[in-house]
Amino acid sequence: MKIDELYALLRRRGVLWPTAEIYGGAQGLYDYGPLGAALKRRLESAWASWFVGRSPDYYLIEPAEIVPEAVVRASGHLENFTDPEITCDACHTSFRADTILEKVRPDGVDGLSPAQIEEVVRANELRCPKCGAKTLSVPTAFNLMFDLPFGVARAERAYLLPETAQASYLAFARMWEVGRKALPLGIAVIGRAFRNEIAPRQVLFRMRSFTQAELQIFFDPAAPPGRLGPHGSEKVPVLRADRRERGEGSTELVSAEALVAGGLPEFYVDHLVHMLRFLRDVLGYPADRLRFFEKSEKERAFYNRIQFDAELFVESLGGFKEVAAVHYRGDYDLRRHGEGSGKDLSVSRGGTERVVPHVLELTFGVDRNLWGLADVHLGRDGERTLWRLPPYLAPVSAGVFPLIAKEQRPFAERLAHELLAAGVDAEYDEASSIGKRYARMDEAGTPFCVTVDGLTVGDGPEHGTVTVRARDSKAQERVPASELAARFAPSLRPPRPEIP
């Protein structure tokens, strides 16, 4: 589906809509309705199972989203978290530089200095996209952080976190005390990040308030975490930076072992594969719509030593889009916060030797992937509109219908209640025809529909049995109602990583 069609469907079904919709919305802000909120919770829980669940030394915390200025000064965001912005001197509209340069530099402006951007504007005689004038200003740096008037005097400065990662770095010293006092130590956050984007667009892909799921693994560079093991033979779709620079722009499938042989560290490739498996095996993205896009030294932030962005081909947006990433950040973060706070963030590596831990960051855009799950799995199947979500991600696990409400309502309501009490997210529905109820559940991605009929409440041999209809195959089966919870349970739990 195209973006407009998909967005209209998601809006109509109450998956999401613009914040303050009755006031005309607010740019870059969205509310999740019942289906969207439930899908988001399940996606977050699947992420936590897969990433935080990989080691007993990985912990999920929930930090505040506001930090004092000293934090963003030390992290470098106060100085560097900017987008080049160009204003039209005629109509006074501001634009992201990459919007202005879109046609002549479709790859964006990463790595270009303001002077270089200005040069491109001049050389191509670019015009204001709004009024058409050639009066575009010199690019300036626009800081994307939201600052807050904090405290009574409004003199203290505080900032909404531009990335959840910072909260994990701040928590390292405390978590070292709380945990086993050993490396590797993982600190994960699923939380909000805030960016005053110059040009919010593409619905959930550039928002001003959004949810990140990030795991920071702190480790001793002399003993990095992660061995390839059975991951060695996995084929990873990569687009290497050096090949791109030589103009060879196609994705290759390279085995994990070969990536290591080619010079990437084993621990890094191991986590690249772990991410690939999450996107492909847990979220169900088709392998041929995924690629790992390596950022060159110029393109990545200076503190990132290695960076591959996981990209999904998003049909509704017409191209590959970043949905996750694996960053090897070195010791930059703890070093800077150690300097900024005056607190020694090095730890003992046994004996008297100390080390400032390095960080491997696994980052994942929750909202973008929620859109990804709609883009990939929601579509038409003949007459039906069907959301083929993996069952453990579906907002509603089971629809429960009485065939004839006035006859089977008590049994069906009781069954829905029992399923809920047993941990199955059941939804009772008695409105309109069975066909329409199936259709509503198909659109919501509900994997199982349970119908209570005359036989269920009758005296015959089928007393107490119900019809279960599978979403994708439409296959129906007669099952004792009392066995439903146990039958559904295994498919409703997200996959977990193996014991290493």
Place this chain on the structure above:
Amino acid sequence: MKIDELYALLRRRGVLWPTAEIYGGAQGLYDYGPLGAALKRRLESAWASWFVGRSPDYYLIEPAEIVPEAVVRASGHLENFTDPEITCDACHTSFRADTILEKVRPDGVDGLSPAQIEEVVRANELRCPKCGAKTLSVPTAFNLMFDLPFGVARAERAYLLPETAQASYLAFARMWEVGRKALPLGIAVIGRAFRNEIAPRQVLFRMRSFTQAELQIFFDPAAPPGRLGPHGSEKVPVLRADRRERGEGSTELVSAEALVAGGLPEFYVDHLVHMLRFLRDVLGYPADRLRFFEKSEKERAFYNRIQFDAELFVESLGGFKEVAAVHYRGDYDLRRHGEGSGKDLSVSRGGTERVVPHVLELTFGVDRNLWGLADVHLGRDGERTLWRLPPYLAPVSAGVFPLIAKEQRPFAERLAHELLAAGVDAEYDEASSIGKRYARMDEAGTPFCVTVDGLTVGDGPEHGTVTVRARDSKAQERVPASELAARFAPSLRPPRPEIP
């Protein structure tokens, strides 16, 4: 425990700590560590089961926490969401007026005008709590909202939500379309609210960023939701406003039926009882530490027609504290947002008649109750420090220990993994003595500890069985490992309301 002792224990165990602790913290901001974050998730999920789970027409949504200025103008927050603030002209420190008046008016300053507050300050010759000077200024109104420079020009104004309720009012029109187009309709939010408190204090009781769980029930005043039914005979501890005004300050236990006979609407009392049952039966607060404090017309916001605050006696803070509330808000909210947005928010009540729905608001402070769960359930039992959390609220559901790590590690690790895969939050621990491992789990509130020993991995008749030790009784039992998940499951699910 006193506040300092309890806070120190919670910090040491990594339940919570000040945000940006290495930078000296930030006033009114806290991070939840692994145990705190898990407890918070469970508390939120128990709340949702109990309140949102009460009707299929109640929905949980996840809105953005930023809204445009027009929203807070219509809601009245721009004009009225203020605290009276007094500044010392000598030392330039600002205080909440109720801090200054604390000793002469311990009940606070609700209902007093700035002129009346000034009169109290003069009459009592009050001094600056910091420098002691008598140079306190005239009280001024300090708006508690955080405003944001929104958009590129930083000219649009946006605000962090001061209460999650507003997001539900904004969503009403969309949810009407998404739902059954019938009243009552419930919209719930578990989300952040932000207040630039003049004097954050008492750890989780007055924060600048905090989590609310709120359910707004929209209904036709001609057909309000909720009949007493079996709730009729419940005894509700109430402190009525009229009695307080007559100086009869004690809590009485009044049956729900008697409250209705005394003039409170039946639907309102029904929800008061539902809230009481949540606090008492689901969270396990002792009945004699709870009371419903009725706000008088002067004390409550003008749009609240009836307001009872649920208060818990919090030992660590030395008094009763508000932890939840039930507000009958009339049609104020939809009327104001209808006017503000220019959109008709009335709905058809059948035929051609239309009605602007009234709102019954059930509000619950997640952070305050997290503290409440520590205050009430965490304490000493002889030598032990024990957190007697209801099992479905405990951050860790089961500890899994090998008696001798090098002999039983594989079995115990596999068992922990299997429990996790079956949905039981198990934690593997092989560090130090069994006694110390029990003690760690007791402090964390873990209801079950499972020990794998020589018999488990041996060839005898007890092969495959493990020892399960109950937290509160310390009773031990020998159980087949394969039966653990099914055995633990029922106690790990939060209670749900009955089918009406």
